Amino acid sequence: MIVLGDRLPDLMSDELRRTDTVYDIIVSGSHLYLVCGDKGMKCFTISY
């Protein structure tokens, strides 16, 4: 089994940390969308 998460440090905006109650996700290229109930839908940019 590959477990990359155990050794790769990642960066993420605080915005995602403040997000709660996520119902759905879609990823397209460098964009990631999260559906957050009454907080609306948030669009994130991903860097690889």
Next chain:
Amino acid sequence: MLLFVSRRIINYTYRISTTCRRQVKKNTVVGEFSSVSMAHKMVPSLITCNSLLKTEGKYYYSVNLSADGHVICGMNGKVKVWDAEKSDIKYSTRVEGHMHDIKENGDHLYGALQHDDQLTVVRYDRQLTNRDTVVSIPYKTNQLSQIDVRYREIVVTDWDNELIKLYSSDGEFVRDVQLKDAKQPYGVRLMKDDCVLVSDWEADSVTKYKTDGSGEIVWRCDDRLRYPTGLCVNEWGFIFVSCYTGDKIYLLSPQGNCLITHCQLTKTGCVTA
């Protein structure tokens, strides 16, 4: 003579070590490490929030992308098609109830609309101007359900009965598939290989099932997953899974291994998974 023998020994040793190095390099590139390097490319190094779509008083349930790059949102009382590049609403329509999920299939959008004790699969044109009912499913409780549509097949999750329901795109019932060891199946994705991915937020798992009626499990991932909700598959087959509590995004390999989980978010935005 001694010098000649020494050179032969050195040459022979060099050939062996070179062969070994080549072998190691070959194994590294061609062997198991190719999947690791592929997985590395899939792991986001930075995620930043750059826009937000929000309507006061509305509750957002689902998101999907249309073939022309627009974002389709299902919420309570409304469906919206959003042009993310221009931050502009392209189309919008009112609904009675909660649009738990909406997916594109060909020239139509298919939605899972929950109202009272009934889930209705509805079908729109791209401009959301015309709507017809594909199928109505009575529910015991106000459960949340996602749908997926692929070619001429619709799948709906039913957490009351721990199963998925399969219909044709015209609403003809095909079969129920009882999901083994399921508790509250929610997110669903139809796959190319007559299988379906199902997230189960009560069982803390994502499972790949066969859709042939046997409900046979192809693989199950419950490694570190907590309250998985929606899921999507990118062009390389890697699976992104959202988490109900919002502090994690899971990335699974096409074989169902949990690759990364963002779980330790700091005030500076740094995260050590």
